[in-house]
Amino acid sequence: MTDQPExxxxxxxxxxxxxxxxxxxxxxxxxxxxxxxxLAAVHLASTPPQLPEAQLTxxxxxxxxxxxxxxxxxxxxxxxxxxxxxQQVYVRAATTAHT
Numbered sequence: 175m176t177d178q179p180e181x182x183x184x185x186x187x188x189x190x191x192x193x194x195x196x197x198x199x200x201x202x203x204x205x206x207x208x209x210x211x212x213l214a215a216v217h218l219a220s221t222p223p224q225l226p227e228a229q230l231t232x233x234x235x236x237x238x239x240x241x242x243x244x245x246x247x248x249x250x251x252x253x254x255x256x257x258x259x260x261q262q263v264y265v266r267a268a269t270t271a272h273t
Contacts, residue, residue, distance in 0.1 A: 200247035203238065207246075210235045213255045223267040234259060259268070 194202065210231050217228040235257050244250055 198244075198247070200245065203242060203246060204249055204253065206242075207235060207238060207253045208256065210238075211260050214260045218260070218263050218267050223271060225264070225268055225271065228260075228264055228267070232257070232264060235260075 214228045214231040214235070217224040217231065235253075239246070239250070239253055239257060242250070246253060
């Protein structure tokens with residue numbers, strides 16, 4: 175408890191925390207996975223492609239999928255397919271960059 179009056183900012187923080195608490199963790203993690211896939215795609219779509227940034231992002235996605243496995247819920251195959259697609263784009267971009 176604090177002596178400070180509650181502000182709308184504090185209420186928004188409390189609402190956000192409650193939303194996170196009530197949302198299944200696999201849904202939150204799935205959202206993060208898709209944001210990371212988008213981040214990798216942005217780096218790959220740059221001219222020239224930002225390969226180190228894309229590779230780090232792809233590695234983190236792969237690690238999340240490996241660690242979470244089937245516990246990531248019903249959409250785990252969708253996450254794996256998204257990872258495979260961004261990996262293919264990375265390979266094409268890396269191959270083009272070396273030729």
